[in-house]
Amino acid sequence: MSQSSVEELLAELIAFDTTSHRSNLPLIEFIEDYLARFGVASRRIVDASGEKANLYATIGPKDRPGVMLSGHTDTVPVTGQAWSVDPYRLTVDGERLYGRGSADMKGFLAAVLAAVPAMVEADLAAPLHLAFSHDEEVGCLGVRSLLADLAQQPIRPAACVVGEPTSMRAATAHKGKLAVRLHLRGKACHSGMAPEGVNAIHTAARLVDWVADKAAEKAAAGPFDERFAITHTTLQVGTIQGGAALNIVPQDCQLDLEIRNIPEEDPEVLLDALMSLAASLEAEMREVHPDAGIRLERLSDYPGLSMADDDSLVDFIVALLDDHALERIGFGTEGGLFQHELGIPSLVCGPGNMAQGHQPDEFVTRDQLACCEAFLARLIAGLEGPQARRRLAEGALLSAEPT
Numbered sequence: 001m002s003q004s005s006v007e008e009l010l011a012e013l014i015a016f017d018t019t020s021h022r023s024n025l026p027l028i029e030f031i032e033d034y035l036a037r038f039g040v041a042s043r044r045i046v047d048a049s050g051e052k053a054n055l056y057a058t059i060g061p062k063d064r065p066g067v068m069l070s071g072h073t074d075t076v077p078v079t080g081q082a083w084s085v086d087p088y089r090l091t092v093d094g095e096r097l098y099g100r101g102s103a104d105m106k107g108f109l110a111a112v113l114a115a116v117p118a119m120v121e122a123d124l125a126a127p128l129h130l131a132f133s134h135d136e137e138v139g140c141l142g143v144r145s146l147l148a149d150l151a152q153q154p155i156r157p158a159a160c161v162v163g164e165p166t167s168m169r170a171a172t173a174h175k176g177k178l179a180v181r182l183h184l185r186g187k188a189c190h191s192g193m194a195p196e197g198v199n200a201i202h203t204a205a206r207l208v209d210w211v212a213d214k215a216a217e218k219a220a221a222g223p224f225d226e227r228f229a230i231t232h233t234t235l236q237v238g239t240i241q242g243g244a245a246l247n248i249v250p251q252d253c254q255l256d257l258e259i260r261n262i263p264e265e266d267p268e269v270l271l272d273a274l275m276s277l278a279a280s281l282e283a284e285m286r287e288v289h290p291d292a293g294i295r296l297e298r299l300s301d302y303p304g305l306s307m308a309d310d311d312s313l314v315d316f317i318v319a320l321l322d323d324h325a326l327e328r329i330g331f332g333t334e335g336g337l338f339q340h341e342l343g344i345p346s347l348v349c350g351p352g353n354m355a356q357g358h359q360p361d362e363f364v365t366r367d368q369l370a371c372c373e374a375f376l377a378r379l380i381a382g383l384e385g386p387q388a389r390r391r392l393a394e395g396a397l398l399s400a401e402p403t
Helices: 006-014 025-038 101-113 115-122 143-151 191-196 200-221 267-288 310-317 335-342 365-382 385-393
Strands: 043-047 053-059 068-073 091-093 096-098 128-133 161-162 170-175 176-185 234-242 252-261 294-301 325-329 344-347 363-365
Touching: 006 091, 006 101, 006 365, 025 043, 025 053, 043 143, 043 176, 053 115, 053 143, 068 101, 091 325, 091 385, 096 101, 096 234, 096 365, 101 115, 101 363, 101 365, 115 365, 143 335, 161 310, 161 335, 170 310, 176 200, 176 267, 200 234, 200 267, 252 267, 267 294, 310 344, 335 344, 363 365
Parallel strands: 068 128, 068 161, 161 344, 170 325
Antiparallel strands: 043 053, 053 128, 091 096, 096 363, 170 344, 176 252, 176 294, 234 252
């Protein structure tokens, strides 16, 4: 069995177009076959459509918790982006490796897969779990079935590292997100008879005003979390659509809005307040037309991530990194779900920078991949051998000074 290099594996992974609206099964099959070459069994968790799947594997002892390395397989589209290279073919230019997903986050997946032979050969005191998910880019949707699967297992991971791009620094916190769509249904009529209609856009504007006022209130009064560049919860309306013609009272209007909350604040409380106003407005609309109304559609949500800087997992991982600085990131990950839904302590650490993610000519550098390879090698060393077994018996395996 020959070991593939990180760059060879990255080229293989990038060649799969795993844009979120497409099936990821060809890539999952590739990973399954790759793992099987080294005697590693894996299991699929297939979605309801049968077109997408998560993949989970454990390397090392199966009768105890271990460290999970988590990454998503889907990418954002390239549609409308001006790429100077083929986005689905790895292009190497000096230190930079270009391709869709190279930074977000197939570079991490390639580094993990390249480390599998070393994981298999190691005398691990605690296992390494590999978790590959789908549909992260559209709201961390795919990982939900993996969470449900893990919740039914007698043993689940003791800790999780999500390999999103952080320039190989440990990120201990990110905000949560709640995205919703409001459908407003009024009553159309000729604009010359406007009082006989129900103007859906006018009602929507009152909801927009509430969102803007609440956003200003949060900016002024908090609560605040000083770990973030934007220290408070934010709210915004991202899109608004409605109306047919200037001389017709608009019957329909649609608002898309989001809440990006600091981990300490519950976005559902804000949504409840908004929907209380919506209920009041709906009652006014129905005084004119009984079929008028406001309907809520939830688009996506994920919780924030919040780990104490002195948590044993943070100490353990930071000791394995070249850069010991801690990060707080402005984008969401599946880490918050692992932490909140399953109680698995989680942090984010992976190669590359999100400044390159989602962009045309996305790239990761060779240096970043090398740093990730070094981290994984130290992680394997920290989990193997008599010293690790002793520390596991003492309940201190995820503490500082891992080797």
